[in-house]
Amino acid sequence: MTQAELLDLLARAKAEGWKKLDLAGLDLEELPPEIGELTELEVLILGKLDEETWESKENWLTALPPEIGQLSQLTKLDLWNNQLSSLPPKSDQLSQLTRLES
Secondary structure, three states: OOHHHHHHHHHHHHHHOOOEEEOOOOOOOOOOHHHHHOOOOOEEEEEEEOOOOOOEEOOOOOOOOHHHHHOOOOOEEEEOOOOOOOOOHHHHHOOOOOEEEO
16 A cells, blocks of 8 residues: 555545554555544554464554554554564553553
């Protein structure tokens, strides 16, 4: 997915008030700061293991933008098989987060 396509998808998700966004398996190397504008988002999937096919669907993220901390409704963050070594400082603002998978 190109950066322009990703920005278009994020704009659509914001306009439509999406609760869940699955970006797994798109070979993303970075998330744009616009991710923080999805204030109604409850589930963000950035990587996952398909339980039916056992296929790994990941990205190549090495960092998350600090704007991730603005996702105040986020309850689940799935980071399966990315290249992250830490979470951004503002991730402690994710007060509704009950499930973090990596």
